[in-house]
Amino acid sequence: MVKFIHTADIHLDSPLKGLEAHEDAPVEEIRGATRRAFDRLIDLAIDTAVDFILIAGDLYDGDWKDYNTGLFFAARMGRLSKSGIRVFIVSGNHDAASQITRAMPLPDNVTLFSHQKPESIKLDDLDVIIHGQSYSSRAVTDNLAAQYPQQTPNYFNIGLLHTALTGREGHEDYAPCTLDDLISKGYDYWALGHVHKRESLFEDPWIVFPGNLQGRHIKETGPKGATVVTVEGGQITSVEARELDVLRWATCQVDLSECETAESVHDAVRQAFEQELDQASGKTLALRLILTGKCPIHSRLLDRTAQWTEEFRGIAAGFGDVWLETVKFQTSRQKRLEEIFGEDTPIAGLLQSIQHLELDNDTLLGLVPELSALKNKLPAEIHSGDEAFLDPSEDKIAALRTEVQELLIAKLLQHGGAE
Amino acid sequence: MRLKRLDLKAFGPFTDRKPLAFMSRTPDLHIIFGPNEAGKSSSLRALKALLFGFPQQTPDNFIHSYDQLRVGGCLENSAGEEIAFQRRKKRKADVIDAAGDPLDLDLLTPFLHGVEPEIFESLYGIDHDTLVRGGEDILAQKGEVGQALFAAGAGMSSLREVIDQLEKEAADLFKPAGQLPRINMAIKRFKALQKAVKAASLSAKEWKDHQAALKNALAERAGLEKDRDHHNKALHRLNRLKQAIPELASLKSRQDQQSALGKIIPLPPDFTEQYRLVTQTMREAHQQLQKDTDRRKTLEEKQKAMSFNTDLLKQAERVDDFHQRLGEYRKGQKDRPVREGMRISLRRDAAGLLQQVRPDLRLEGVETLRPMLTKKRIVQTLSAQYEAIRHQLTLAHKQGKTAELEQKEVTRYRDTLPEVKTSQGLVQAVKPAQKAGDMDTHIARRRTDIELNKKHCRTTLKRIGLWSGDLSELMTISLPRSETVQQFETRYSKRVEERREIEKDRKKDEKDLRNAQAQIKKVMYAGEIPSETALAQTREKREQGWQLLRQQWLDQADVTEESRAYDPDLPLPEAYEGFVVQADLIADRLRREADRVANAAAFRTQVETLETSLAETIKTKAAVDQRLRELDDVWIRMWEPFGITPLSPKEMSGWLADMDKLRFKVSDIVKKEQELQRDVEQRKMLKQAMEKTLAAMAEEAPPAGDTLGPVLILAETVLERIAGQKAEHEKAKERQKKAKKASHQATEDLKAARDALAQWQAQWQKAIMGLGLEDEVSPLEALDLIETLQSCFDKLKEADDLKKRIEGIDRDAADLEAAVKALLETVAPDMLALPLDQAILQLRIMLNQAQKDATLYHKLSEELDALQEEVTGATKNLQDAREQMAELLGVAKCEKPEQLTAVIAKFTEYQRLQEKISDTEATLARIGAGMTLEALSRQAAEMNADDLPGLIDSLERDIQERIHPEINKISQVIGEENTRLSAMDGKGTAAETAEEMEHELAGIRRLSERYALLKLASKILQQAIERYREDHQDPVLKIAARYFNDLTVGSFVDLRTDVDDKGEPILIGVRPDTARLTVEKMSSGTRDQLFLALRLATLEWRLNTSESMPFIVDDILINFDDDRSRATLEVLADLSMKNQVILFTHHRQIVETATRIKGKGTIQIHTL
Incomplete structure (x- = not known):
């Protein structure tokens, strides 16, 4: 019987993004999450006595330069070595960009595939042959799979490859190839990497993305881990996903249509948190809370978002192992504003001017000169990524417009003597 | 929209209250007045609940x-x-109809126009707080026009607060x-963390460099260590x-000395010691x-000398x-005289005390008085009783x-009271009058009411017109029935309809005729129409010409005359030719223009038909007119009996309805008149009933007149007076009864006290009998005597005690003396002559000496x-030692102890x-480190001893001065490298710090977005405020100025x-003398009115574009003075012409003011 673990996209020591520290946040619970998840992988390998581990690329994070990460990795390989477990790695786009990859001397039990041409390594004691090729540079646009050799008879053939296949949303289109390219090689198992969401694409032969080991931001929700494969008599008998993550990311949408009081909002949020926790198999949660619904106290929510956020954090803190990432106030009022304010009222005029306002970057900076000063002072990181500051894309501008409108309406209603 | 009715069915303090009806044709001003606790606030909430449903929590559930x-x-x-409709408190389906079935919410939309409750409250509601806050806000923003207009227009009291809040939150975030x-702080922290990450990071090159350095150093150290080891060997x-x-060398010399000693007697190892011990023991035993x-x-000599x-x-x-x-003896001898003195003094005191009680008795006979002491308690008790009895006696008196005095006083008072009259009759007369209520007012009001109604009716009659006469007559005349008038109306309308139809026909015909004629004209204008007639005529003319020509040509006849007649202008042939051509032309045209010809013919026929039809219609119309006139006659005739020239039946129908009303x-008035009567x-x-009874009671006559009131008042006064007198009598009687009872009680008490005194005196005599006193004594005196007697007995007892003590002292002294004498006679007869105390002391000294001597012995x-x-x-020790010495001599093979010393010395040297x-052999073995003695000796023989130090020194110096320092140096390098490398242990510090950086970054991102949003x-x-100001400043300010003028009673x-x-636009109030005041200079009340003026102006402005809604005003007049209150009410009344105004108030003053003002709208007051 042969048993091995297939993992990929470990991104060791890349930090979790988007979590704002606050009092009562479970800081300790999530510290060094990628390392701890990796440790769990090592424990799993030793406990289940696997024969070898396949790492299908992106062991390191491209921008990360601290060589301690490599030393940590080497130490863990040492543990595996003591238990007689071998490790096979193809480097991915991130590894190719990483300085650590190039400098790191590999322990004896670790094999890194060549980046010049496909290599095939026979494990005669197990009747297993592994074919693989590493990335030579950050962006590989050739079809690497095409050059992989045909299957070797009488062996269990494994293909190890870092690829985006025919393209996956949110992932760079590297080492493109089709499922047919892979199937045509006649291998028994294709161990792929690069796509962070676990995906089992085909079962004869098995073609698997194991997903990353630990989610690192709100777009990487749900359970994360590695895949354990068991082979008996040259046939795969089980392909099992194992959860190894330390921190679970989740978005939690709460409908507040029925809520008329602050207490009922708190209750609804608390219940939603409880449900999420139930599904998180006891892991610490990083939650994005999205409030929706035509809500009777919409204005009260929008008037004091900071205060509400604090209250929701308090609820999260009450559970001990929940970190509230952000709160998105996406509730709407029960009636349309035009219906409410009629025609010739000042607020109706205000609404119109908001709707007609151009909000591209130049206009915005012209309108609010303080923003230029702020922009200059902010760290460069704030202007990059999925949620860049003052993103001039159309939906962001639309969202900003709505936010301005809702904030003003809420403020004006709350101070119009209505309460 | 306006509210027509508010039904407080079950809400707050109300249960099925009579509905508040807001019935009037114009929107109107409604004042809902309720004093405190009457439910004013509840009804205001009820109104909002009706319009928008119940809020989730309401304080109005304390009954329901x-x-x-x-x-x-x-x-x-x-x-x-x-x-x-009705509202109930439910989340869904809260709108229901009268039967309780749910209504579709959409039914309310045409009335509420989707206005939300918050918006309603801000746009169409104003209360005192909002007003005051609004006024304050105007001041705070210094009358800034844009903000003032915008706030008023949006129904907001504090716009400034909103802007301030936005700006403040933004400023708290970033500057x-x-x-x-x-944000500033977060950026600072972020940068610090960035630095920390850099510091904690390890570069790959650094690690590799250190690895290489360590390897080199280790190799170098190994080389040096090898050198050192070689040298050391x-x-x-x-x-x-x-x-x-x-x-x-030393070994050799000692071996030589040993052989020189010769033969040796071996001794046991402890021999010398044993010899020393035996010799010592023998010497010590002797000593x-x-x-x-x-x-x-x-x-022994000392002992013999002792006795x-x-x-x-x-x-x-x-x-x-x-x-x-x-000691005791001596104290007794000292105390004795003192005690004797005290005893004598006590007995003297006792005698003195007895003298006070019974001068006739001597001390020896005092014991006869001792029984008296036992009576002390009885005497004390009786003494206390005596005081109580004396007090009772005085009180009863x-x-x-x-009581006697009071009795006399009451009797005199009763005599002065007047006699009470009987009031039964008067009561019976007064009761019905009271029950009837305030009849005078009732009658007067009813009369006024009737008069008013009559006047109103007369006015109405005049307004209705057509008929004049008295109101009573009105009731008797029998006017035509409305059905009859209806019939006429139908008939009229039928006739008129007929005439209208005919007229319509006629007009149509005329129009058609005109059309047809026009068509003909049109055809004609296009050229003359060839007709069969013209063709026939031309052909005949041609024929005539032909005949003339034929006559001329064939018959050669002279046709000059005829020719001239045929055509005066042309010669015959030309004329004939002309006609031939003309006839052909006509014939051609007739064929060619056949359509036109036919059309013309058709129009002509139409014209003829229409003309006939028109004539017919005119005739019919005349007939219809005739019939109408006839109907008029019948109509007018019908009204003649009433002297009325009727208007049209329709109008008369209305007139009849008015008359009926x-x-x-009037019939109602008649009914009321009868009731009045x-x-x-x-x-x-x-x-009359009351007057009669009063007269019978001889009371003063009531005032003359019809009214019942004065008589009733008089009668009630009389009744009250009689009731008062009756009460007086009752009171006096009661007092007399009480006085009598008191007098009787006093007599009883006196008797009881006297009896008690007699009984006491008997007991007293018995109690003091034993004292043997001759005179009467008071209880207090008796008590004193007994106390004195007690003291006398006490002193005597003390004297007796002292006597017993003296006797004891004497007895003890005698005993001691006897005992001492007896002892002295046996042990020291010479001391018998000494006084007792000295003898005892001497004995004591002797005893001490004897005891000391005995101990020594x-x-x-x-x-x-x-x-x-x-x-x-x-002796025993000495013997043992001699035996041991003999044994020792045997071992050393000697005969005398003196020889032993030399044998021992020789063996010791060996x-x-x-x-x-x-020892030397062992040292050499150690130095040789495993080498045999022979090998060592051989090596030593080979080596020149003088070269050794030089060789050793040179090797040592090389190790110390060259090899060791270098090893140390390289070891230090190795240590440093090892430390460095062990610090590079793959720790996660940099990664953890990077995570903290991300935390900060997330915070910065959130706060920056918030900042951008706020700014x-x-x-x-x-901007919106400014735009609103630009658009509305002129029209709204104009309206607001008018309101401000009105509200401040012309002050502005x-x-x-x-x-x-x-350069910001601000508001300025203008005084009648053109003085301009900024808002800061206005009083706070005036600013409130300014805010109100702006609110009202925007409300009025909004009416141009929006459906009106009731304007709810909640007690805003609290701080207004009387004039401005009235002015405000007038303004609201004016506004209520266009927009319903509902004012809630607690203050009756406002209601009263409202009833007096002269506004344009109608004012209705509703009291809760």
Whole structure:
């Protein structure tokens, strides 16, 4: 019987993004999450006595330069070595960009595939042959799979490859190839990497993305881990996903249509948190809370978002192992504003001017000169990524417009003597 | 929209209250007045609940539970539609109809126009707080026009607060040059963390460099260590030889000395020691025996010399006893005279006291009085009783006297009271009058009411017109029935309809005729129409010409004349030719223009038909007109009997309806008049009944007149007076009864007190009998005497006690003396002559001496016994030692102890040399480190000893000065590298710090977005305010100026804009004398009115574009003075012409003011 673990996209020591520290946040619970998840992988390998581990690329994070990460990795390989477990790695786009990859001397039990041409390594004691090729540079646009050799008879053939296949949303289109390219090689198992969401694409032969080991931001929700494969008599008998993550990311949408009081909002949020926790198999949660619904106290929510956020954090803190990432106030009022304010009222005029306002970057900076000063002072990181500051894309501008409108309406209603 | 009815079915304090009806044609001002607790606030909430549903929590459930709460009402919109519905407190389906079935919410939309409750409250509601806050806000923003208009237009009290909040929150987040705002601080922290990450990071190159450095250093150190080891080996060999050479020499010398000693007698190892011990023991035993013998001799001599008093020693206990009793004896001798003196003095005092009680008795006879002491308690008790009885006696006397006086006083008072009249009759007459109520007012009001109604009816009659006459006559005339008029109306309308139809026909015909004629004309204008007639005529003319030509041509006839007649202008042939052509032309045209010809013919026919039809129609019309005139005649004739020239039947139908209404009203008046008459009669009857009874009671006559009131008042006064008198009588009677009872009680008490005194006196006599007194004594005196007697007895007892003590002292002294004498006779007869105390002391001294001597004697005896034991021991020791010495001589093969010393010395020297040889051999073995003695000796022989130090020194110096420093240096490098590398242990510090950086970044991102949002919102709001001002400043300010003028009763005639120092437009109030006041200079009340003026102006402005909604005003007049209150009410009344106004108030003053004002709208007051 042969048993091995297939993992990929470990991104060791890349930090979790988007979590704002606050009092009562479970800081300790999530510290060094990628390392701890990796440790769990090592424990799993030793406990289940696997024969070898396949790492299908992106062991390191491209921008990360601290060589301690490599030393940590080497130490863990040492543990595996003591238990007689071998490790096979193809480097991915991130590894190719990483300085650590190039400098790191590999322990004896670790094999890194060549980046010049496909290599095939026979494990005669197990009747297993592994074919693989590493990335030579950050962006590989050739079809690497095409050059992989045909299957070797009488062996269990494994293909190890870092690829985006025919393209996956949110992932760079590297080492493109089709499922047919892979199937045509006649291998028994294709161990792929690069796509962070676990995906089992085909079962004869098995073609698997194991997903990353630990989610690192709100777009990487749900359970994360590695895949354990068991082979008996040259046939795969089980392909099992194992959860190894330390921190679970989740978005939690709460409908507040029925809520008329602050207490009922708190209750609804608390219940939603409880449900999420139930599904998180006891892991610490990083939650994005999205409030929706035509809500009777919409204005009260929008008037004091900071205060509400604090209250929701308090609820999260009450559970001990929940970190509230952000709160998105996406509730709407029960009636349309035009219906409410009629025609010739000042607020109706205000609404119109908001709707007609151009909000591209130049206009915005012209309108609010303080923003230029702020922009200059902010760290460069704030202007990059999925949620860049003052993103001039159309939906962001639309969202900003709505936010301005809702904030003003809420403020004006709350101070119009209505309460 | 306006509210028509508010139904407080089950809400707050209300349960099925009579609906508040807002019935009027114009929107109107409604004042809902409720004093405190009447439910004003509840009804305001009820109104909002009706319009928008119940809020989730309401304080109005203190009577009705949530599921019972109901409020109903009726709304009317501008289209004149109405809706009546109820609300209950439910989340869904809360709008229901009268039967309780749910109504579709959409039914309310045409009335509420989707207005939300918050918006309704802000746009259409104003209360005192909002007003005051609004006024304050105007001041705070210094009358800034944009904000004032915008706030008023949006129904907001504080716009400034909104802008301030936005700006403040933004400033708390970020300032371009700030340090403390949250974003500024977060950026600072972020940068620090960035640095920390860099510091904690390890570069790959660094790690590799250190790895290589370590490897090199380790190799270098290994080389050096090899050198050092080599040197050390050589050194070891040389050092070994250096040590071995002197030792080898010394070994040789000792071996030589040992052989020189010759034959040796071997002795056991402890032989010398044993010899020493035996010799010492023998010497010590000799010395001990000599010392002990000397000591025994001395002690025995000492003992023999001692002697002491044995008899005295035996009596030692008795001597101690005497010594102890001596102290007591001495004290007794000292106290005795004092006690005797005290005893005599006490007896003298006792005699004195007895003298006070019974001068006739001597001290010896005092015991006869002792029984008196037992009576002390009885005397005390009786003494206390005596005081109580005396007090009772005095009190009873006093009360008796008071009661008698009161009795006399009451009797005199009763005599002065007047007699009471009987009031039964009057009561019976007054009761019905009271029950009838305020009949005078009632009658007067009714009369006025009737008069008013009559006047109104007359006015109405005049307004209706056509008929004049008296109201009573109106009731009797029998006007035509409305059905009849209806018939006429139908007939008229039928006729008129006919005529209209005919007229219509006629007009149509005329129009058609005109059309047809026009068509003909049109055809004609296009050229003359060829007709068959013209063709025939032309052909005939042609024929004529032909005939003339033929006559001329064939017959040669002269046709000049005919030719001229045929054509005066042309010669015949040309004329004929012309006709031929013409006939052909006509014929051609007839064929060619056949359509036109036919059309023309058709139009002509049409014209003819229409003309006939028209003539017919005119005739019919005349007939219809005739019939109408006839109908008019019948109509007018019908009204002649009433002297009325009728209007059209339709109008008359209305007139009849008005008349009917009027007649109904008049009949109502008649009915009321009859009721009035009945009331007047009843009043008269009641009045007479009372007057009659009053006269019978001889009371003063009531005032003349019809009214019942004065008589009733008089009668009630009389009744009250009689009731008062009756009460007086009752009171006096009661008082008399009480006085009598008191007098009787006093007599009883007196008797009881006297009896008690007599009984007491008997007991008293018995109690003091034993004292043997001759005179009467008071209880207090008796008590004193007994106390004195008690003291006398006490003193006597004390004297007796003292006597007993003296006797005791004497007895003890005698006992002691006897005992001492007895002892002295046996042990020291020479001391018998001494006084007792000296003898005892002397005895004591002697005893002490004897005891000391005895102790010494015993000690000497013990010492002698111990000496004897020592002597025995020493003798035995000496014997043992002699036996041991004999044994030793045997071992050493000697005959005398003196020879032993030399044998021992020789053996000892041999042993010493043997030990040294062994030591040297051991040293050499150690130096040789495994090398045999022979090998070592061989090596030593080969080496020149003088070269050794030089060789050793050179090697040592090389190690110390070259190899060791280098190893140290390289080891330090290795240590450093190892430390560095072990610090590079793959720790996660940098990664963890990077995570903290991400935390900060997330915070910065969130706060920056919030900041952008806040700043943007603030900017946009300010722009909107400015735009609103630009658009509305002129029209709205104009309206507001009017309101401001009205509200301030002309204190301000206008409201203008001006610019302040910063160029911002601001509001300015203009005084009648054109003085301009900024808002800061206005009083706070005036600012409130300014805010109100702006609110009202925007409300009025909004009416141009929006459906009106009721304007709810909640007690805003609290701080207004009377004039401005009235002015405000007038303004609201004016506004209510266009927009319903509902004002809630707690203050009756406002209601009263409202009833007096002269506004344009109608004012209705509703009291809760």
